[in-house]
Amino acid sequence: MTTRPTEDDLVALFTRADLGGDQRLDLMEFTLVLDELGLAWTRAETQDRFERADGNLDGYISFEEFRAIMESQGWAGGPLPAAGA
Numbered sequence: 001m002t003t004r005p006t007e008d009d010l011v012a013l014f015t016r017a018d019l020g021g022d023q024r025l026d027l028m029e030f031t032l033v034l035d036e037l038g039l040a041w042t043r044a045e046t047q048d049r050f051e052r053a054d055g056n057l058d059g060y061i062s063f064e065e066f067r068a069i070m071e072s073q074g075w076a077g078g079p080l081p082a083a084g085a
């Protein structure tokens with residue numbers, strides 16, 4: 001399947017990973033998302049992306065922050081902008 005995730009998919013993914021049900025992901029929950037997506041990021045890469053995604057530096061990934069990092073990785077719904085160049 002080559003279907004690109006939609007916003008609903010992102011919400012579902014976020015909700016499934018949000019084990020605490022507090023509408024934000026900690027590093028462990030963020031790691032679950034990556035596992036679900038089948039991404040083979042190393043622990044260091046995961047930590048690095050988590051910290052980049054945590055725009056307000058509160059130690060958690062909100063849905064807005066989650067969506068932003070997913071978009072930056074090309075998984076957002078809708079047409080992707082042409083890669084820069």
Ligand SMILES: [Ca+2]
Pocket residue numbers: 053054055056057058059060061062065
């Ligand atoms: Ca945050």
